[in-house]
Amino acid sequence: MSSGRIQQALLAWYGDNARDLPWRRSRDPYRVWLSEVMLQQTRVETVLPYYERWLERLPTVAALAAADEETVLRLWQGLGYYRRARNLHRAARAIVEERGGRWPASAAEWRQLPGVGRYTAGAIASITRGEPAAVVDGNVKRVLARLFLIDEPVDDAATLRRLWLLAESLVPAAAPGDFNQALMELGARICRPRRPRCDLCPLRPDCRGRRAGVAESLPRRRRRRPIPHRQEVAALVVRGGRYLLGRRPPGLLGGLWEFPGGPVAEGESPPQALARALVERLGIEVDVGPRLAAVDHAYSHLKVTVALYRCRLTGGELRPAYHTAARWLRRRQLGDLPLPRVTRKLARHLAA
DNA sequence: GACGCGTGGCC
DNA sequence: TGGCCAAGCGT
Numbered sequence: 001m002s003s004g005r006i007q008q009a010l011l012a013w014y015g016d017n018a019r020d021l022p023w024r025r026s027r028d029p030y031r032v033w034l035s036e037v038m039l040q041q042t043r044v045e046t047v048l049p050y051y052e053r054w055l056e057r058l059p060t061v062a063a064l065a066a067a068d069e070e071t072v073l074r075l076w077q078g079l080g081y082y083r084r085a086r087n088l089h090r091a092a093r094a095i096v097e098e099r100g101g102r103w104p105a106s107a108a109e110w111r112q113l114p115g116v117g118r119y120t121a122g123a124i125a126s127i128t129r130g131e132p133a134a135v136v137d138g139n140v141k142r143v144l145a146r147l148f149l150i151d152e153p154v155d156d157a158a159t160l161r162r163l164w165l166l167a168e169s170l171v172p173a174a175a176p177g178d179f180n181q182a183l184m185e186l187g188a189r190i191c192r193p194r195r196p197r198c199d200l201c202p203l204r205p206d207c208r209g210r211r212a213g214v215a216e217s218l219p220r221r222r223r224r225r226p227i228p229h230r231q232e233v234a235a236l237v238v239r240g241g242r243y244l245l246g247r248r249p250p251g252l253l254g255g256l257w258e259f260p261g262g263p264v265a266e267g268e269s270p271p272q273a274l275a276r277a278l279v280e281r282l283g284i285e286v287d288v289g290p291r292l293a294a295v296d297h298a299y300s301h302l303k304v305t306v307a308l309y310r311c312r313l314t315g316g317e318l319r320p321a322y323h324t325a326a327r328w329l330r331r332r333q334l335g336d337l338p339l340p341r342v343t344r345k346l347a348r349h350l351a352a
Numbered sequence: 353g354a355c356g357c358g359t360g361g362c363c
Numbered sequence: 364t365g366g367c368c369a370a371g372c373g374t
Contacts, residue, residue: 039370046360046369080358083372117372137370157353184370193368194362224367225355252357298365300358341359 006147006206007172007179013202014182017189019044022051024181027128029103030061033110036120037084044188050079064089065096073255073338082254082338087115107133118164127177134167135180136160139187145219146191146209154219191215229303233274234261234346235311236292237284242330243350245337246282246323252299257337259308259346260323270307278311282326283319286311293349297342308346 018024021044023035034054038047054075058064064072069089076085091113095101104110107125111118122133136144141154144166152159172179190201198210209215236259237244246260262277264270271288278284289310296305320326329337334347 036370041358041369041371043360043369078359080360081371083357087372115372119371123370135370138368139370181370188370221367227366254357298359299356301356 003170006170006203009202009206010182010186011172011175011178014178014185018181018185022048029124029128030064031055032124032128033116033120034088036123037088037115038079040084040120041081042079046079050075061092061095062101064092069255070338074336077256077338078341082256083250084115086250086255087113090114091116105129107131123180126171126180130176132171132173132176134164134171135184136163136167137184139184139191140167142193142219143183143187143191143203146196146215147203147207149208149212149214149218151214151218151220153222155222227298227301227303229305231264231270232261232304232306233264233270233277234259234306234308235274235278235286235288236308236350237278237286237311237313239313239328242328243334244282245327245329245334246320247325247327249322249324252302253340255338256340256343257327258340258343260326261306262322271309274309274311279316281320281322283316283321284313285315287314293346295342295345295349297345304342306342306346308349 023031026032035047035051038051057071057075058067067089069086072085072089073082076082079085094113095103104113106129107121110116110121110124116124119135119137122135125131125133126135141163144150144163145154148166150159150162154160154163170179186201186203190197194216196215198204198207198215201207204210207215209218235244244260245257247257248254260278260282261274262281264273268276274288275286278286289312292308292310294305294307296303318326331347331350339347
């Protein structure tokens, strides 16, 4: 099969079937960059409202660079992988302050920015400047694995190299941005993970996976390791009608605010764990009272059950250690801060 | 190379 | 309920 035929068929299909997505209405590097970062590991439908809201509040890279981190995280709240927002913020400041507002001129230059890897750099450079850079994302892995009947695990390093080589050999000099988006669009809507719509596929005549009757079983992946389940505790410390919140350090949910607490260690009771965590993390001493709620939550790599206890402040002095800051807030004010999903679940159990 | 890193939808 | 997956990146 010729790559020319694949390119033609795919571009023609894309011309007729491309969705009217907001980031496709402009080649503004800021808008394309923002969309690509938001779309990392995140569905189009999830991104749409976040994208619009973000651009209303921070319409330019200069506005982003000038914003404070709390604003940035508040706009990102709920999208997950919060390091993406902090990297976007850092990169915007680098562009404005170190590059005099000059955009990267190539995929290689985009790669220098935090949060921009091989995929994102190729996507931005091909879309905004017509640079013939390839992209390999989850969609492209699936499409190519089926098209070329690649049945080694696609998360294998050797297979990944092969996929990048294939993608690079396919991307045309003429319309690389459209071609890359077409490949991903095909993966999202036709060459879907389950029940692919081969009847509608422009590449059907060339697809080795379909011909062999194994398209839906591809791509193969390596077995994932089991996800651990951890018990955690959190404290509702009340003072004068205000609740104590701590800001999380870099890492899981970095920069977001939570009811302070921590994991329950082996051989430790939940109240013991909570009293210990509050001393270690915030320098305060409490009496742990009744359990108010328990919620389950699943992260990408961890499952937790968090029990919330009412606590009474008995001593110590508020000195954030693990947490990078602490604040006392009324219930109404909780919505002003970036909160993780699990904290919102817990907050639902508070008396209004 | 293997992890750590969120959330929501689907089956 | 639980596993899988999604326009990945950084370490």
